[in-house]
Amino acid sequence: MATGTSASESRRTRDAEATQRAILDAAIDAFARSGYDGASTRDIARDAGIDPRLITRYFGSKEALFERAVEETYRHPLMMVPGNNRAVAAALLGDAPMEQAKGLLLTIRSAGSERAVEIMRDHLERHYQRDLADALTGPDPGTRAALLIAVCTGVQMQRNVLGNRALRTSDSDLIVDRLAAALDLIGASDAPAPEGGRST
Amino acid sequence: MATGTSASESRRTRDAEATQRAILDAAIDAFARSGYDGASTRDIARDAGIDPRLITRYFGSKEALFERAVEETYRHPLMMVPGNNRAVAAALLGDAPMEQAKGLLLTIRSAGSERAVEIMRDHLERHYQRDLADALTGPDPGTRAALLIAVCTGVQMQRNVLGNRALRTSDSDLIVDRLAAALDLIGASDAPAPEGGRST
Structure with missing residues (x-):
């Protein structure tokens, strides 16, 4: 993969980021809809419109993908502080x-x-x-x-x-x-x- | 079943009640532990120490058994009224x-x-x-x-x-x-x- 020109490398990086984003968005929706046990990586890949093997490549496992989904959805604090x-x-x-x-x-x-x-x-x-x-x-x-x-x-x-x-x-x-x-x-x-x- | 003496009928009634109680207790524990989808009537029968067909006879279906479990566990009010x-x-x-x-x-x-x-x-x-x-x-x-x-x-x-x-x-x-x-x-x-x- 190190053989490309810097322009195509840059495009590949952007594509990889877009793919990871699409997988994560689909995973969040699937876990919110069906739970950890109910959501399959096959369904997530289909929803994201990508090859299921890309989930393994980018995230490693369903468990690791779930950890990223938790991190992502817990990020924005409800800010239940007095005043808000x-x-x-x-x-x-x-x-x-x-x-x-x-x-x-x-x-x-x-x-x-x-x-x-x-x-x-x-x-x-x-x-x-x-x-x-x-x-x-x-x-x-x-x-x-x-x-x-x-x-x-x-x-x-x-x-x-x-x-x-x-x-x-x-x-x-x-x-x-x-x-x-x-x-x-x-x-x-x-x-x-x-x-x-x-x-x- | 109408041929028994009244003493044996009475004993059968007591046995039937005890069996239904054992099934319901096992069902409540199983649903509380594993949820509706996770708890099988086979496991519930095993925990209750009875033949699985008795669940069908006494309760009709897993869904009906779940309804009885909900009724039973929701019965005692928490009494979240002021003062309590x-x-x-x-x-x-x-x-x-x-x-x-x-x-x-x-x-x-x-x-x-x-x-x-x-x-x-x-x-x-x-x-x-x-x-x-x-x-x-x-x-x-x-x-x-x-x-x-x-x-x-x-x-x-x-x-x-x-x-x-x-x-x-x-x-x-x-x-x-x-x-x-x-x-x-x-x-x-x-x-x-x-x-x-x-x-x-």
């Missing part, structure tokens, strides 16, 4: 697509696989949860960060995975306010303030 | 076995199956969630009940299914208090009171 929680609550209860949604769907749908669970837990604890903990002040930020993530996971589990109709049809101010206030309360540096800035 | 939430939070974050735990594990581990999701959602909405909504006062009790259930689902998902270490190792008063206060806030009839009865 109303937007988080509105996004969780609204129909607008949310970048983070795929990460949570992938998580829930892969929860039956022991290896996937290890990969997801380790990544969450080392990155997303740690970053959120760093953004919190007050006692025991690590556990409070985990609790914030748990609350959001639960809302998405009931709303988007189990399809709870009460949560699907209500993005009323009242419910968004309650969820935002609950997130504020967990994220607050101290016991909740008497006037928590809620509009109710 | 600290006990709920302590149970969710503690190591004591909780009767409701199997219902939530069964739910999460079966979330990949479309038919299982329908069964669980319908049952939850018609029974557990409705009963909890009936126990709440104030606006939009149905959605607030769904939100309470979602929060508890998320904690159990992160703690017991994904094994988040921050939530597994912390049942500190602070975290129990925060979770209880968040549940109180969602369940309260009105905007959260300035003094919420929290000890922090």
Whole structure:
């Protein structure tokens, strides 16, 4: 491969990057739809429009591809820090697509696989949860960060995975306010303030 | 079967009840461990120590058996009503076995199956969630009940299914208090009171 001109090398690099990107996008969609066990590399290759052997070449294995999908979808923090929680609550209860949604769907749908669970837990604890903990002040930020993530996971589990109709049809101010206030309360540096800035 | 004496009929009834109970207990454990798709009636029969054909005789099908398992594990309400939430939070974050735990594990581990999701959602909405909504006062009790259930689902998902270490190792008063206060806030009839009865 080192025999090409620099122009064709450059094009090959761009092609390789585009292929890797297409594989990763297809993998994220497949894992979010079918979970770790349910998504096959054959299906992912078909969705990406590439030869299945390219997955092995670029990522090594389904497990390694899953790790990259977790890394990619956990990257954008929900930022459940006080001040941002109303937007988080509105996004969780609204129909607008949310970048983070795929990460949570992938998580829930892969929860039956022991290896996937290890990969997801380790990544969450080392990155997303740690970053959120760093953004919190007050006692025991690590556990409070985990609790914030748990609350959001639960809302998405009931709303988007189990399809709870009460949560699907209500993005009323009242419910968004309650969820935002609950997130504020967990994220607050101290016991909740008497006037928590809620509009109710 | 109508030829037996009344004493042997009575014994057969007791035997049949014991067998059905053994099948249902084994099914609940299997669905909580492996999910709807992962648990086979063959394994359930083996765990119950009975002939697999007895599952068909007493329950009709794996789907019908799953419905009974959902009914059974969703029966005991968590009672996430104001006043009881600290006990709920302590149970969710503690190591004591909780009767409701199997219902939530069964739910999460079966979330990949479309038919299982329908069964669980319908049952939850018609029974557990409705009963909890009936126990709440104030606006939009149905959605607030769904939100309470979602929060508890998320904690159990992160703690017991994904094994988040921050939530597994912390049942500190602070975290129990925060979770209880968040549940109180969602369940309260009105905007959260300035003094919420929290000890922090």
